[in-house]
Each structure stands twice: as structure tokens, then as C-alpha cells.
Amino acid sequence: MLLRRLFFLALILLCDRASAQISPSIPAEVRKAMEQLAKEPFRAHMAFLAADLLEGRGTGTRGQELAARYVAAQFEVLGLTPAGTAGTFYQRVPLREVTVVPERCSVTLTENGNRVNLKWGEDFIAPGSAVREDTEVEAPVVFVGYGVTTPDGSYDDYAGVDAKGKIVAYLSGAPPSLPGELRAHVGAFREKMRRAVAHGAVGNIVLRPPQQDAILPWARSVIGMRFPSMRWLGPDSRPSDTFAEMRGGAALSTAASERVFQHASKSWEQVLSDAAGSKPQSFDLPIKAKIQVVSRHRETDSPNVVAVLPGSDPSLKSEYVVYSAHTDHLGIGPPINGDSIYNGAADDASGVAALLVLAKAFKSLPHPPARSILFLATTAEEKGLLGADYFAEFPTVPRKSLVADLNMDGASVFYTFDEVVALGGPSSSLNGVIERDATLLGLKLIPDPQPEQLGFVRNDEYSFVRRGVPAVLLGEGLHARDPKVDSKKLSDDYVRLHYHAPSDDMSQHFDFDASVQFMQMNFLVGYDVAQAPERPTWNRNDFFGKTFGHE
Template identity: 45%
Template sequence: MRIPNRFAPQVLIVAVAVAIAACQPAPAPTAPEPEPYDASAGADARRIEADVRFLADDLLEGREAGRRGHDLAALYVAQRMRATGLAPAAQDDQGQRSYYQSVPMLAATREAEGAALMVHRDGGDVALAFEREFLPDADFNAAEARVTAPMVFVGQGVHAPSLGHDDFAGLDLRGRIAVLFNGAPAAFDTDRRAFHASGREKLRELAARGAVGAIFVSTDAEDARSPWAHRADNWRRPGMRLRGADGVALDTFPQLRVIARVSAAAAPRLLDAGGHSARQLFADLDAGTLHGFDLPGTATLASRSRIEPVQSRNVVGVLPGSDPALAAEHVVFSAHLDHIGIGAAVDGDSIYNGALDNALGVAIMLEAAKRLAQSPQPPKRSLLFVAVTAEEKGLLGAEWFARHPTVAADALVANVNMDMPVLLAPTSDAVPVGIEHSSLQALVEAAAAKIGVTLSPDPIPEESIFVRSDQYAFIRAGVPSIYLVGGYQGRDGIDARAINGAFLREHYHRPGDDASQPIRYDDAARLAHLNAEIGQRIADAPERPRWNEGDFFGEMFGRGKVPEGRALNEDGKPPSGQETRSPGDS
């Protein structure tokens, strides 16, 4: 998006005013007086549009976590929270109440010089081309890393004995480089498939079995959905991980000295050996008949990264509960404030504005907060509103908040997350991803019925989106969660599903996701109303939400449960002997 010159001075004046206002001394930890609520027709839609146009402006440079554009966005959101009547719900370094929760991270940027992926076989050495055929993951533990080792193909790297599936059966990974496909078996139910498709879980399994490196190979189907060229275009963009008090990256796997990604087009150069072929392995994957084997030859992986500390922040406001018996319990609304910043130019535009992803989600959350702050029936439980940072870097802001909540950890009773509502066509529905997992379902259905919103099922369960946005950080902390997105049932004969699909193909994580799109702010206002009604019902329910009996995520992560190999110390780091390395592009 480009700013018309006639608007640039006004935008700069507003930005400076917001920054000055938000930098004033923090108010007392009580809700400030909210600005008057304009309930006239369309006022809610206009407020949402104003927020989106500011947050998705070129001035904010794509709101990349840890960069000045995101800092300005955080200042803006804090001021909007204050004007709405939310009290600051975090603490600054001096222990004073603040809207800002610091999130310490490390940024690692790949460097082309020194990167290598070479296959050594009897017929000679084969070197894959950097960027065009392979990319190493950014390394958060070593500026330079190199490993040469035998290879072993491990299917999709899934160990699920309860489902009778083990890609590692009969294979020795010790001292070897694991070669694998993404995803999880199609025969798994949606929940287990989502969990086992996680890059974090795959790398954890590889490290536990003694692997020294990993190569993820894309398939033709993957590259058709998300072209390798689009992913490789922005290899210079830094990756990020949370940083512990000792300055070391958290949630990384140092045993895996180099992790690399290979395009589907280059897969035969790696996999065509010993009677095997990439084409046949792709077919075996589709048929569910994939098996592991020792891959002939050895491989050399090398990477070089520039590592630097980065500081970003979550923005946290609270609407205190009205019932003394329930006010200590908190419902958490979340929406990620960051996007992916400045990157490779497309048609001369290099700013990735992130209007739908996720300026619109933040604006909807702010409007829901405004509705709730003005409710004639003040919610009984307290409501936290968190604009989290670094979702695009791996859910890092939400992960930090879930590990270090600004209230007691057991006081978090539910999470309602909003991420990238694609509202480009008039619709009559919304999609509450994950309602089937907990008692939140009845509350969400009642809220939708009151407002007149149809609830539709997840249209792409195979994409496992329930574990791909910030709600997953809360789920891993044992908090029942839902993820609200826009619907796909078009009104007036419009094919909303096709329009949404075109956005995902052409503008998702591209400069074209800007405020010039025909965003349906009336539908956004309806979604904000639904958010507010859901929050009110959770806050006023006699009992806190609970996971359904036998639910996979409840069994895996429910309060008081620590899955094997996943315990964390107070600082969020694994216990001694369970060191981990980067989850890659999970």
C-alpha cells in the first residue's frame, strides 16, 4: 500500500500524537474513564476501519516484531485501550503498571555465503543451489554450523504408538541426518494430525533419537499450495525465538546442528537413490504406505547466521470483573499485532502491510473491548485483551504471555483468539475453530444465536489451523481456547469461498494485503459483536470452561498434565538434559 501524498502529513501528526500520549506516565491500575460510546448506525464499522487504516499504513513498515513499525503500532494500541477504558495489565522494568509486557527474543538472519547442501554418493557429489533449491533454517545457537553425516529417510517423522504408527520403527538415527516430509498421515483424525504435523514435535522426536541434522523435503502438492519461490523470496527476513535470562534462545534443538528445507523440484537430487525415487515416495505419501529406510550416501549441511538480541512487547489491557468472587479469574482475548515487515518487492511494493493479517483482527478485538467496557451488565469475570507480538515468528508473544501471564497462571480460564478474518465478501457466518474441544461450544453457540450469526465448520481441517495461531500457546498451557475467523457463506449469491481462496493464493503474506482491498467493515463489526457476546457469556458463566472428557488436547495439555519430554522450568526452559533447538518454520 502507498500513502497518497495529501494524507502523509496528517498520518505523521497522528503518529507523533499517539506516541507522545502513550509515553506519558502509566495511570493507576484501575480502568480509566472511557471515551463516550458512539452507538449510531455504522459507528462500530467506522472505528474498525480507522484502526485498520492506521495499523496497515506504509508508515508502520509492515509491523515486524522488534522493529520500529511494530513499536509504533504498540503505542497506538495502548492508547486505544486507554481510551476504551481498559486498565494497564502488565508491569514495566520498575514494577509500575504498564500496558506493555516486554518480550525478549533473539533474531537470526540467514547469510548466503557459507550455506551449503551437498549430497555425496559413489557417482559423485551433487550440490543444491541456495535459494532456488534449498534454504537452511536460521540458527539461533551458532553463527556458523556444519555437519557431514549419513542420511536416513524417516517418512513424516511421526511417532504415534497409540495410533499404531511409528515412522522410526527399525531405524537408527544416531549420528545421522534425518530426511523427511512435512505433515502427518491423512488417516489420523484432525486433532492428532494437527499435533503430529507440528514442526516442533517432529524436531523434538529427531533430537531425542540422536539425529545431528534434518532436511525437510517439500512435495509437489505443498509447492502447488504455497509456491517455493514465494517462500524463498524472503530468505533474508530474520527468524526469531524467545530469549532466556541467560541470553540463550529457548525452544531450540542444538543437537540438530543444521536444519534445511528442499524444494519439490530438487527432491529427486536428494531422494533418487538405492532403488527409491522422489516421485514414488510422493505417491507412497498420498497412498499412506510410506516407510523409512537408510538413504544411500552422506550429506553435508552448512549454515551461517547473524544473531542479535531483539526486544518487542505485548500490549495488555484489562477490564476488571464486577463479581468479587469471580473477578480474579480472567478471560483472555488475543490478536497478533505484528506482520512480516519489509521484504522482496512485488510490482514495486516491498511493504507487507498485513491489513487482514492481522490489523483487522486487532481492530475487531479493540471494538469488542469497547462494547464490553460499555456493557450495561458489567462482566463478572475480568477480561484481558492482549495484542501479542511475533506471531509470524512462531507464536512467540503468545508463548511468552502463556508462560509469564500478567496474572496468576491458574486464573486464565479461556482464550478467544482472532487472526486474519478474511472479510472481502458479504457473508452470513463465522467459523469458531476448536469449539468441539471444550464446554466453550455451548456458550459460543448461544452467543451466535442471539446475534443471528450462523456458525460454520472449519472449511480446511487438513490445514490444521487450530495449532497454527496464538490460541495454541494457550492450549499448550492447558487453557480451553477457540479461534474465530471470518465465514464463507456468501450473501446475495456471492461465492465468498472463491474470493477467500483468491486472497490466500494471491495476497496472503504479500504486499497486496493492504487497506486498498474491499474489506467488509460491516461484517467486521458483526464479528466484533460476536466476540463481545462470547466474552460476556464466558465471564458470567457459573463455572469456568473445561475440556471435554477424553478430548485429545485436554488429555495432552490440560491443567496439571505435563506430557512426557515437555516439562519446563520456571524460566520456560527445559530441565537439564532436555535442551532443544529451533522449531524451524513450524
């Protein structure tokens, strides 16, 4: 009877679409552990975390706390070592919640003495300030292209313009001619604000190009602004990544953005054309803007969940390879089609499910890897990567002991694939490991096919990069293994229809064979990094290595 069961098990593994590509050159004990990377436990974890019972896992809510406790319980069942604070699995992150009050916010544009009051939701939205509950700015407006300056100065939207005491207006995104990771870095909101403050600006207006509406409709951005924003609080109770010099800011719809250039020295069409051609541009606009933003503040906290599988090598076990995924989503919000629970199934119940299944696979190894594996379920990713950023700033293990982060934000759930994308990979020696392991799994490593979405800085791995730790986010390319599957359409439809919407739930059509591929890739890369004699290094002259590296 036992032999018959083993025969059928072997037959199933041979026939499984995801398992069939595993190379026999992978060590037998590793292949055996990878059998734990199955779709049934993945789906079960994902379904629980995405259930209505958890009410969308909003940061600081009961639902997100339940998700964190679920993860901690799973870690405890596996026998992992608590690695939070005070001997627990938890690292609580102190937060300031900022809830904007739309009816008290206003944007007024004045041109040649004519005042135009913009309408919330139709023309503009505005994030609340984490520094002031009621903030206001009135100043002339200067257009500064993308609002970007590269570190070497070869591209500079501020060249030849005086922004001191003015409101800077800039396009979302970054010059398309820049390399992907650098483009993502300089296009990040934080970096644009830092650059604006360095030039003496006192406020900002984000302009929306038409192509952004095709990716995420403006109406969804308006809904998103109704959710509270947050900042983590340091030991001095000051909010992180805030710029007190900026007295107010707003984001305009595409139509309102175009009206700003109605009597400017350059038309909206010319501005967009030069932006697409990566031409630096800046000039004064013939308008003055007055922006008032009112919000309510509340102090709260929310847990990261941290566990460790101790390494087996006496000299390397004090170093850690991190796997991360975020437990939070948006919670309960404005209803869409009668549903107000933003379940976050793909984003990121799927990533946390992968984290838990990977933890079980690592635990099943007869000998743990040489380095320790740290499993990190972060909070407040949707609020600006806050949980990961707090952990990276105040790690529960020595920061220099963190050798790499493999972040899992959105496991592959829609189609099986034959190409892998590694956001952040090209910056470090991790890329070589990823390329080799992709080949062992019958996959091909390709460059980011959508660099315009600035994905590298929008996920938790970026918090580790900013502290000098090489980090990647692995995901599928846009080429499905099944030629009948239009993978680009599936990807675009998810963002357009389900991303940050209540419909990101378990009723979507998922292909969990893709999830197995995703887990196999992440497991193998992390295992090989943990086993390597040397820790990952930044590539020579890489921007992130030079800017953030320890050396």
C-alpha cells in the same frame, strides 16, 4: 429532532446485513453493546495499523513499537486497567534475532561418490540457528515419512528405522487421516524436531510436496526466509524452543525433493501416494548430506500490550477471559512489484482492529461481565507465536486465572458468511458455547474445511493450549452468504497472491460487513464465557486436555 435521529438509527440497524441476524433472545444490554461493533471504527483502526507510515510493523522495529503504543493509547482512552509490568500496559519480550546469510549457506548431496551442490533459492532454503551463528552437519539421510508419531503409537513414521546420528528427511504436513487438531499438533515443526531429537537425529531436511506450491509458491517461501527469525529469551538468556542436538537443517523445493528419491527404494510418486493414504513409511536413502547454515545474531526486545476490564462478580473477577491479536507483521523486505513494505492489513491489522472495537463494546456495558476480560496485543507472532508464548509462559496475571483465549488472527474481511469454523473448539466445552451463539447470530458451526493447512498450531491460541488453557480461533467458513461470491477462490487467491506480501494492504477489496459478523461472534462467545458460573473445561479424553491440562 432526537426522535427522528433515533428512528433513522433503528432503520439503519435493521437494514444492516450483519446486524439483521442477531436474535432478540440475546439480552438487551448485550445487544446494545454490540451496536459498538461497527465497521467504521474497525476500518479506521485497520487503516492506521496497515499504513506505510508503520513500515510493515516488523517485530522490534520503530513501526511495530508505534503500533503497540497506538494500541496502549486506545486502551487508556477507554479507561482500561494497565496489566503489563510495573503498572504499565507493556510486557517487553526479550528476543534473539537470527538473520541467515544465504551466500554462506550450502547443501551438498553425495550419492555413490557423486557430489551435487544445491543452489540457495532454486533448490533449498535454510533457517538460521538460534544456538549457533555457524553450524554444520554431515551425515547419512533417512526418510521418515511425515516425521510423525501419534501419542498412542497407532501411527509411527519412525517404526523400524534407525535415525541415530543421521539427518532425517520428512514431508511437510501430517497424515490426513488424523483428527484436525491432533493432525495440526503432530505436524508442527516443533513437535517434528522434538521427535527427531528423541530418535537421535542430528539434522533435518523438509521435503516439499507439489500441492504446497499451489497454496504458496516456492518463490514466496524463498522471500520469507530472507526475513529474520527470532526466539524469546528466558531469564537464563537461553532461546526458547531450540534443539541444540540438531546441527543443521534445510527445506528443499519440490523439484529438489523429487531428486532425492531418484535412486531410492521407493519413487517420489510412491512416497506421495502413501503419504496421501496416511501410510507410515521410513527407509534409508542412498545419499549423504552436508548442510552448513551461517547467520547473524542480535539481541532485542518488543512489547506485548496488556489491558484488563475488571469483572463485576467478587468471586469470579480474579479469573480472566483473554482476547488476543498480534500487532506485528513482516516489516520491510525484498520488493515485489516495486513495493517493499509488507503492510499486513488482513494479517493482522484486522485482528488488532477487532480487538480495539471489542474493548470499546465491553467497556460500554452497563455492568461488566462476571469475569475480567484481558485484552492482549501480542508481538512476534510472525516469528513463531513468540509474544503469546512468552505471555503464556510468564503471564502478568496468575496463569491458573486464565480460563480461555479467543484469538483473532485475521478478522473476516472478504465476504459475509453463514458458517463459522472454530479451530480448537472441538477440544473443550467452548464448542458448545460457540455452537449456541452461532445459532443466535444466524450462523452454523462447521468443522475445519482445510485441516491440511494445520491452522490450529500456526496462531497464537496454540501457545495458550500448550499451557493448559482452552483456546479457539473463530473464523468464517468457505460458504459465502451471497451465492454470487466464490468464497473459496477469494480465500485461495488471498493466500497465493497477498499473504505475507506487500499487496496485503488497504487497496484490496474488503467487505467490512463480514468484519462486523466476526466481531459479533467473538464478542458474544467471550461474554458468555465470562458470565458462566463454571470455567471452560477440556473434553473427556481430549488429547490436549490430557497432555497440557492442569488437572
